[in-house]
Each structure stands twice: as C-alpha cells, then as structure tokens.
Amino acid sequence: MTHQKALIIGCGISGPVLALFLKKIGFEAIIYEAKSAHRDDAGAFLGISPNGLNVLKEFMPLDDILTEFTPGKMTFYNAKNKSIGEIDNANQQELYGAETVQLKRGLLNQKIRQVAIENGIQIEFGKKLTYITQTDKAATVFFDDGTSVSADFIIGCDGIHSATRNAIFPNAPALAYTGLLSTGGFTKLENVNDLYGSIRMTFGERAFFAYAVSNTGDVWWFNNISQEKEPERNELSGLELAQLKSKLLALHQNDPAPIADIIKSAHKIEIYPVYDIPFLKKWHKGRVCLLGDAAHATAPHIGQGASLALEDAIVLAKCLRDLPDLSTAFTTFQSLRQERVQKIVREARKVGDTKTAPNKFQQFFRDLLLPFFVKFEAKKMDWVYSYKTSWGERIDAI
Ligand SMILES: Cc1cc2nc3c(=O)[nH]c(=O)nc-3n(C[C@H](O)[C@H](O)[C@H](O)COP(=O)(O)OP(=O)(O)OC[C@H]3O[C@@H](n4cnc5c(N)ncnc54)[C@H](O)[C@@H]3O)c2cc1C
Numbered sequence: 540m541t542h543q544k545a546l547i548i549g550c551g552i553s554g555p556v557l558a559l560f561l562k563k564i565g566f567e568a569i570i571y572e573a574k575s576a577h578r579d580d581a582g583a584f585l586g587i588s589p590n591g592l593n594v595l596k597e598f599m600p601l602d603d604i605l606t607e608f609t610p611g612k613m614t615f616y617n618a619k620n621k622s623i624g625e626i627d628n629a630n631q632q633e634l635y636g637a638e639t640v641q642l643k644r645g646l647l648n649q650k651i652r653q654v655a656i657e658n659g660i661q662i663e664f665g666k667k668l669t670y671i672t673q674t675d676k677a678a679t680v681f682f683d684d685g686t687s688v689s690a691d692f693i694i695g696c697d698g699i700h701s702a703t704r705n706a707i708f709p710n711a712p713a714l715a716y717t718g719l720l721s722t723g724g725f726t727k728l729e730n731v732n733d734l735y736g737s738i739r740m741t742f743g744e745r746a747f748f749a750y751a752v753s754n755t756g757d758v759w760w761f762n763n764i765s766q767e768k769e770p771e772r773n774e775l776s777g778l779e780l781a782q783l784k785s786k787l788l789a790l791h792q793n794d795p796a797p798i799a800d801i802i803k804s805a806h807k808i809e810i811y812p813v814y815d816i817p818f819l820k821k822w823h824k825g826r827v828c829l830l831g832d833a834a835h836a837t838a839p840h841i842g843q844g845a846s847l848a849l850e851d852a853i854v855l856a857k858c859l860r861d862l863p864d865l866s867t868a869f870t871t872f873q874s875l876r877q878e879r880v881q882k883i884v885r886e887a888r889k890v891g892d893t894k895t896a897p898n899k900f901q902q903f904f905r906d907l908l909l910p911f912f913v914k915f916e917a918k919k920m921d922w923v924y925s926y927k928t929s930w931g932e933r934i935d936a937i
Contacts, residue, residue, distance in 0.1 A: 540859055540868065542566060544690040546680055548668050549697035550577070551648060553831035553848035555655035555662070557694060559598050560856030562658060563930075570660060571680065571688075573667035573697070577652060582644035583723040583809050584759050586611060586842025587849075589635035590926040594849035595651070596637070597930060598658075604642060604650045609751035609759050611639025612737035615909070618744040620795035623910040625737065626920070635924050639842070641738060641751065641759060643725075647845070668697065671706040671827060678826035692826040692865055694855070696848075699814060701833035707824040712817040716769035717838050717891050719813040722787060723761030726804045731758055731797050742893070742909060743794035746787075750801055760801050762787060763813070763891075775810045783808045813838050815888065818881055823869035830855055835880045840890035843883050843923065851876060853928050861934045874937040883923060 543566050547554045550572035558568040588611070592601060613626040631638040656662065667683040671693060679689040695703025704711055731752060738751035750760035764786075787802045815838045822834040831848030854875055858868040893909070 540863065540865075543692065543859070545569075546571060546678070546688060546690045546693045548680065548693065548695050548703050549573075549701075549833070550652060550662050550664075551696065551698055551831075551848075552651060552845050553852050554696035555651045555660060556594065556598070556849055557696060557830065557852040557856060558655055558660045559658055560852055561859070562660065564856060564860040566859065568660065569688075569690075570655070570662045571666035571668065571682070572662060572664050573702075575665040577649065577664070579645035579649040583725075583761060584609070584641050584643050585647070585839065585845050586639060586641050587647070588639040588842060588846050589631055589637040589924045591846025591849040592637035592640075593635070593927055594846075594853050597853070598654050599650065601637060604647060605640065605754075607643060607646060607753055607755055609641040609738060609753045610736055611641065614737045614739050616739065616741045616795065617906045617909065618742060618794055619906075620741075621906075623742075623906070631924065634921075635927075639924070641842075668702045668706065671703065673825045673827065692828070695827065695829045695833040696831055697833050699816065699832040699836035701829065703827065704819075704829055704833050707827050707829075708819065708821070711819055714814040714836070715817050717813045717815060717888070718765060718767055719838075719891055720764045720766050720770070720775070720810060721761055721813050721839070722764070722783065722808050722810045723759075724805050724808050726758050726760070726801060726806065727756070728758050728797065728800055728804050731801075741794060741798065742906075743791055743798070746790040748791055748794060748798050750798075758801055758804075762791070764790060770812055775812070778810060780805070780808060783810060813891065815884055818884070822873045822877075826865055828855070828869045828872065835884060837880075837884040838887045838891050840887045841883065841920075841923075843887065847880055847883060850926060850928065853930065854934075857928065857930070857932075857934045862936055867936050871934065871937045875934070879926070886919075886923075 545568040547558055547568055547570045550570045554570050561568040611628045615624045617623050628639050668680050669683050670681050672679045677689045678693045679687050681687045695701050697703050740749045747763040750758055791798045816836045822829045830851045837844050855872045858872045862868040
C-alpha cells in the first residue's frame with residue numbers, strides 16, 4: 540500500500556510503537572490519548588520477555604529502558620517456604636538475544652512515548668474516543684470534547700477496556716472477570732536484599748504473593764487474591780490503605796517472611812480485578828482494526844500482555860506495507876496472530892487457576908503437583924520467547 544493516514548487510539552505500550560513502524564513505511568500516524576496528560580507514575584510493574592524486547596530494539600537500545608528493573612528469573616515456593624521450582628533465564632540472551640525483565644509500567648510508557656516524540660510522532664492528549672463512523676473512503680473518530688477527525692484508517696490501541704472495540708463491535712462479549720484480584724506496589728525494606736536475584740513467587744496458604752528486589756534496592760511486589768464475586772465498579776478504589784493492609788496481612792498471616800513486612804511497609808497499594816476478554820471472532824471491521832489488549836487482553840499471569848501487543852505492532856505494520864489494501868492487510872494480520880495469541884491467553888488462564896485459594900485437601904495435592912507443573916510450564920515457554928519477526932521479510936496475503 541502507498542501513503543495512508545492513520546489515527547491511532549491510545550498512547551499506552553502499543554500505540555507509539557505502531558506509530559513508529561507506520562512512519563518507517565511512509566504512512567502518517569497521529570496518536571489520540573484519552574488521558575488529559577501522561578501519567579507515568581500509574582500502575583505497578585509488568586514483565587516483558589525477549590519476544591517483546593526484540594520489537595522494542597527496532598527503535599531503542601534496551602539499556603534505555605533498563606534504568607530500573609527487577610530480574611525476570613522466577614523462583615517458586617509453597618506456603619511452607621519449600622522451593623518447588625524455578626524458571627531460569629540465564630540462557631535467554633544467548634538463545635533469543637534479550638532477557639526477560641520486570642519494568643515499571645509508567646517508566647516503560649514514558650520511554651516509548653519519548654522515542655515516538657523524538658521521531659516526530661504527534662500525540663494529542665485529552666482525546667477520548669466515543670464513537671466511530673466510516674464510509675468507503677474514510678473513517679472518522681469522534682471524541683468526548685466534541686471534536687472529530689478523519690483518516691484512511693483507525694487502529695484501536697486503547698487497551699483492555701477498548702472504546703474502539705465497543706464502537707465497531709457493540710455486541711462483543713463483555714470482559715471476563717477471572718476470579719482473582721491483584722494488588723501490588725513498590726516499597727523499601729531494611730534487611731531484604733537481592734539474595735535470590737529472582738522474582739520470588741509464593742503459593743501462600745490463602746493467596747499468592749511475589750516480590751523481587753530491584754537494581755536500585757527497592758522491593759517490587761504483587762499478590763493475587765481469589766474472590767469469586769466480581770467487585771462492583773468503584774468498590775476497590777474506595778478501599779483505604781489501612782483496610783487493604785489488614786486484609787492482606789490476614790490472608791498471608793501464615794506465609795513465610797518477609798511477606799508480612801513488605802505489606803506493612805507499603806505506602807501505596809494498587810488493587811484491581813484481573814480480567815481477560817473472551818476470544819473475538821473478528822479484530823477488524825472496514826477501516827478499523829484492533830491491536831494489543833483491545834483485541835485480545837490476557838490475564839497477566841505469564842507476563843505476556845505487553846509483549847504480545849508489541850509483536851502485534853510489527854506484524855500489522857508489515858501487513859500494511861506489503862499487502863495491496865486495508866481489508867487484506869487486516870485479515871492477514873488477524874490470521875497471522877490469532878492462533879498464537881489465543882494459545883498464550885489459555886496458558887495464562889491455566890496459571891491463574893493455580894492461584895485460586897484451595898481448601899486444606901486441595902492444598903495438599905496442589906503442593907504435591909506444583910513442582911511438576913512449574914517444571915513443565917518453564918519448558919513450554921520456549922515457543923513464546925523465541926518468536927521473532929524480521930522487519931525485512933515480506934508478508935504474503937493469507
Ligand atoms: C496491573 C496490570 C499488570 C499487568 N502486568 C503485566 C505483566 O506482568 N506482563 C505483561 O506483559 N503485561 C501485563 N499487563 C498488561 C499490559 O500492561 C498490557 O497488556 C499492555 O499495556 C497492552 O498494551 P496496549 O497498548 O494494548 O494497551 P495499554 O498499554 O493499556 O494502552 C491503552 C491506552 O489507551 C488509552 N485509552 C483507553 N481508552 C481510550 C479512549 N476511549 N480514547 C483514547 N485513548 C484511550 C489508555 O489511557 C492507555 O493509555 C498488566 C496490565 C495491568 C493493568
């Protein structure tokens with residue numbers, strides 16, 4: 540396809556990266572972000588693995604994002620503090636050219652956005668998409684400030700609660716609550732230092748807890764709480780820090796040190812329900828296509844949401860570069876991505892299921908089986924991490 544104008548909805552992880560790829564193929568792309576200004580302190584942290592890092596490398600040296608991180612190596616423990624397995628990333632650099640790390644979500648967003656701005660990408664804040672119209676010549680986005688803009692096509696990079704998805708598929712299935720809440724944050728703690736060089740995951744007696752020490756000496760942590768009933772809107776945001784701490788301390792009261800100390804030392808705790816989206820039949824309609832979480836949000840249990848969104852960005856840009864029209868490009872993009880993405884979403888669900896609260900009887904069997912499960916899962920990650928799309932390779936229509 541030759542020069543086209545694109546509107547990208549959302550300036551999270553995939554939006555700016557897609558804009559950079561589109562610029563590379565001579566398309567014009569403008570990003571529209573709902574937030575009135577960037578908020579780089581929002582969110583906790585996320586894992587990003589070689590398959591995602593290799594996409595970022597197209598635009599930035601990885602050292603630029605490795606200013607604050609925790610290691611990607613994972614060690615697993617049961618509630619009695621018995622080691623039950625590990626996922627070691629020592630050979631990832633050699634095998635895949637990059638090594639899994641955990642990064643602050645805000646910091647990653649900021650660095651990616653900066654690279655986009657340095658490359659002349661226009662980003663408009665305070666532009667919340669409300670609806671979309673399209674004709675056979677153009678697509679138009681309407682924002683909640685009453686303005687609108689038209690272009691050849693629109694890409695919805697607007698995350699798990701995508702308004703683009705709702706606009707083109709008003710009858711799409713609603714988000715699926717996975718039965719887990721997640722809490723997390725950053726703290727400082729005396730006497731906890733990088734003894735393990737890994738993110739330490741504990742299948743606690745009543746809830747799951749993970750923590751790691753960052754390169755700057757802070758403790759980064761998260762927990763998963765099993766809660767069958769989906770929380771009401773605003774139910775969680777109203778919780779006071781003290782209430783949250785006592786809830787977490789009660790859940791982890793019999794779990795190994797320093798879990799309780801980490802909770803006690805927290806000054807801020809993020810809490811949110813964990814969702815994924817039921818598989819969509821189609822990711823595109825006419826001149827509009829969904830990408831990243833908007834198309835296929837996954838629960839975060841195997842740390843793949845951001846990496847998948849980055850993989851999507853390079854594949855979609857190649858489809859737009861190599862294929863003759865939008866319809867072929869969008870259809871091919873979905874065909875190339877769907878199977879892999881759905882397999883990963885299923886894996887994440889499976890891992891999430893191991894974090895739900897077992898009774899004593901179930902706990903006994905869980906602890907017995909977990910070492911095998913962890914070993915098996917670790918082996919199975921190669922096909923996830925080894926994914927690489929070469930920018931130079933052409934894509935043919937499917
Ligand atoms: C708490 C949490 C922990 C996570 N942990 C991990 C992890 O460990 N590993 C991992 O890989 N992934 C993790 N994820 C998922 C990861 O953050 C997402 O998969 C990733 O950010 C997806 O990128 P995206 O570009 O599709 O969407 P996002 O990065 O979510 O970006 C969406 C953007 O769209 C904007 N937007 C939303 N609605 C509108 C609108 N109507 N109009 C305009 N703009 C709009 C949003 O403000 C946002 O900036 C986690 C997610 C959460 C919430």
